[in-house]
Amino acid sequence: MAGAFLVAFLSALAPLAARLSEATLALPPCALCLWQRAPYWIGFALASVALLGFGRRWLLIGAGLCASASAFIAAFHLGVEFGWWPSPLAGCQVAAINPNLSLEEMMASLAPRPTKPCDEPAYLLPGFPLSMAGMNLIYGAGLAALAFTFARKEFR
Incomplete structure (x- = not known):
């Protein structure tokens, strides 16, 4: 029971911390950043x-x-940040949808260039050589290992 609670807590913590960093540190997410949260x-x-x-x-x-x-x-x-392969997405920050605008008006309001391309790393700590994507790789792998460990204990 405690294992499930810890996994649930840590699963919610990652996207909430990312959202907090956006709000407090003005770190806009790219499309791949948003995909990592779902x-x-x-x-x-x-x-x-x-x-x-x-x-x-x-x-x-x-x-x-x-x-x-x-x-x-x-x-x-x-890999996109290091230039090993191109981003499959436009890499733009998700635009806010205004239901009062027509599709043509919304398209005209978009920036002509992406505001945050996926190949531009976002660093939480200045001078620390690990981007937010790198930190998420470590966090996600660690959380997966933790969840699998708790699941294995449930088999006993």
Whole structure:
């Protein structure tokens, strides 16, 4: 039970910390940054359901796979940052949708160039040579290992 709670807490912590860094440090996310967050929310939901006790080991394995997926996206993002391969996305920060505007008006309001390309690393700590994508790779892999460890203990 404590393992499922810890996995749920840590799964929610990652995207919330990323959002906090955006708000407090003015670090705009690129599209790949945003993609890295979705698996954590799914992992949070799976680990939260595991708190109920039904199918806990399988739900923790699922949460671990979600953390692994985020780590995989982060590894891909690092490759884009290092210039090993191009980004498959435009890399723009997600634009806010205004339902009062027509599609043509929304398209005209977009910046002509991406505001945050995916190949431009975002650093949380100035001078620290690990980008946010690199930190997420480590965090996601660690969380996956933790979730798999708790799932293995459930088999006993």
